[in-house]
Amino acid sequence: xxxxxxxxxxxxxxxxxxxxxxxxxxxxxxxxxxxxxxxxxxxxxxxxxxxxxxxxxxxxxxxxxxxxxxxxxxxxxxxxxxxxxxxxxxxxxxxxxxxxxxxxxxxxxxxxxxxxxxxxxxxxxxxxxxxxxxxxxxxxxxxxxxxxxxxxxxxxxxxxxxxxxxxxxxxxxxxxxxxxxxxxxxxxxxxxxxxxxxxxxxxxxxxxxxxxxxxxxxxxxxxxxxxxxxxxxxxxxxxxxxxxxxxxxxxxxxxxxxxxxxxxxxxxxxxxxxxxxxxxxxxxxxxxxxxxxxxxxxxxxxxxxxxxxxxxxxxxxxxxxxxxxxxxxxxxxxxxxxxxxxxxxx
Amino acid sequence: xxxxxxxxxxxxxxxxxxxxxxxxxxxxxxxxxxxxxxxxxxxxxxxxxxxxxxxxxxxxxxxxxxxxxxxxxxxxxxxxxxxxxxxxxxxxxxx
Numbered sequence: 075x076x077x078x079x080x081x082x083x084x085x086x087x088x089x090x091x092x093x094x095x096x097x098x099x100x101x102x103x104x105x106x107x108x109x110x111x112x113x114x115x116x117x118x119x120x121x122x123x124x125x126x127x128x129x130x131x132x133x134x135x136x137x138x139x140x141x142x143x144x145x146x147x148x149x150x151x152x153x154x155x156x157x158x159x160x161x162x163x164x165x166x167x168x169x170x171x172x173x174x175x176x177x178x179x180x181x182x183x184x185x186x187x188x189x190x191x192x193x194x195x196x197x198x199x200x201x202x203x204x205x206x207x208x209x210x211x212x213x214x215x216x217x218x219x220x221x222x223x224x225x226x227x228x229x230x231x232x233x234x235x236x237x238x239x240x241x242x243x244x245x246x247x248x249x250x251x252x253x254x255x256x257x258x259x260x261x262x263x264x265x266x267x268x269x270x271x272x273x274x275x276x277x278x279x280x281x282x283x284x285x286x287x288x289x290x291x292x293x294x295x296x297x298x299x300x301x302x303x304x305x306x307x308x309x310x311x312x313x314x315x316x317x318x319x320x321x322x323x324x325x326x327x328x329x330x331x332x333x334x335x336x337x338x339x340x341x342x343x344x345x346x347x348x349x350x351x352x353x354x355x356x357x358x359x360x361x362x363x364x365x366x367x368x369x370x371x372x373x374x375x376x377x378x379x380x381x382x383x384x385x386x387x388x389x390x391x392x393x394x395x396x397x398x399x400x401x402x403x404x405x406x407x408x409x410x411x412x413x414x415x416x417x418x419x420x
Numbered sequence: 421x422x423x424x425x426x427x428x429x430x431x432x433x434x435x436x437x438x439x440x441x442x443x444x445x446x447x448x449x450x451x452x453x454x455x456x457x458x459x460x461x462x463x464x465x466x467x468x469x470x471x472x473x474x475x476x477x478x479x480x481x482x483x484x485x486x487x488x489x490x491x492x493x494x495x496x497x498x499x500x501x502x503x504x505x506x507x508x509x510x511x512x513x514x515x
Contacts, residue, residue, distance in 0.1 A: 171491050205449035205475035248451035250424050320423035376493030382472040383490030385427040
């Protein structure tokens with residue numbers, strides 16, 4: 075990000091480019107995969123794009139670098155101020171939910187930046203999703219600034235400004251398109267794979283120790299099924315559910331995950347039936363894959379844009395006991411097949 | 421047709437008609453078109469679309485809206501049940 079300073083009555087203010095360079099774009103990709111995500115920040119304070127003056131609009135945003143980059147890249151050919159709040163590097167909506175993108179921080183950032191010296195109007199454009207943490211009437215009362223809620227998406231800012239600070243109905247609706255859902259998949263996938271690796275290693279080692287053959291032959295024999303099944307459960311719950319979300323049956327995410335998992339488990343069953351014919355080894359996974367997929371899908375509620383806390387609580391009251399029961403049953407079956415397959419029954 | 425509607429009849433959103441002054445702020449801030457203005461008064465037009473983000477209640481100058489705001493996040497519910505609090509998004513505590 076190229077920065078020049080411009081001088082204002084409140085001192086030098088960094089001017090940033092509205093063009094994203096290669097490093098900015100690589101940075102976005104990197105944090106989508108969770109690498110250095112929590113420290114991808116910009117310094118809070120006042121910034122400029124173009125040649126803003128005392129009458130230019132002030133756009134408020136969070137100090138997550140990806141958020142900031144989205145905002146500045148949406149402002150090409152515009153002259154405006156950007157007021158960056160300190161949200162600990164969290165995006166506007168999540169930070170507003172936590173209160174860090176809030177009335178208090180906005181008021182203190184107006185003070186600290188010397189904004190009133192830089193502009194001669196008293197308007198702030200706050201992203202609509204920031205309304206979760208900011209009370210416009212309190213800001214007005216305590217600072218004299220009028221908060222105008224702008225569009226949800228930074229890409230609509232240009233049109234919003236061109237329309238005389240009016241947002242169309244569609245600019246005010248939070249969507250959850252397949253593109254938006256796909257962008258979230260890496261951060262569902264990575265933690266899921268981490269847990270699955272622990273389960274895979276544990277079960278495979280147990281198989282090696284419990285089996286009747288040599289340690290390595292049992293590890294290979296059972297490890298293959300175990301790892302393949304766990305990967306498929308992750309694919310179902312953390313990849314296919316986000317992608318196919320609106321098309322899966324049920325409204326609760328755990329239900330959507332269950333169906334996706336069941337379909338996956340049946341595919342595994344049919345595949346094994348066609349290829350090796352010895353289906354005993356996959357029986358536990360018919361139970362475990364839907365349970366794991368359901369759990370992973372349920373966790374996608376946190377990334378979704380439309381689930382309520384009351385709804386999630388209701389869904390979990392039913393789903394979590396069932397997921398736990400199915401997992402216990404699956405593990406019992408797994409030990410059962412292990413013992414049967416080695417030629418001895420408990 | 422909006423395919424993104426979560427569970428029915430569950431949200432805690434409440435509107436006190438007597439207090440509403442019809443300023444329309446709730447309709448502006450709601451990201452799911454739950455609130456509308458009708459005859460100069462706010463109206464809950466699409467209750468089940470509410471995600472309890474709390475933007476309407478926070479921005480209502482007349483205190484006419486009540487909602488138990490929070491994030492609809494299973495991980496946050498699990499973290500809360502395990503007594504974890506944290507700096508990231510996935511916790512339930514608010515200021």
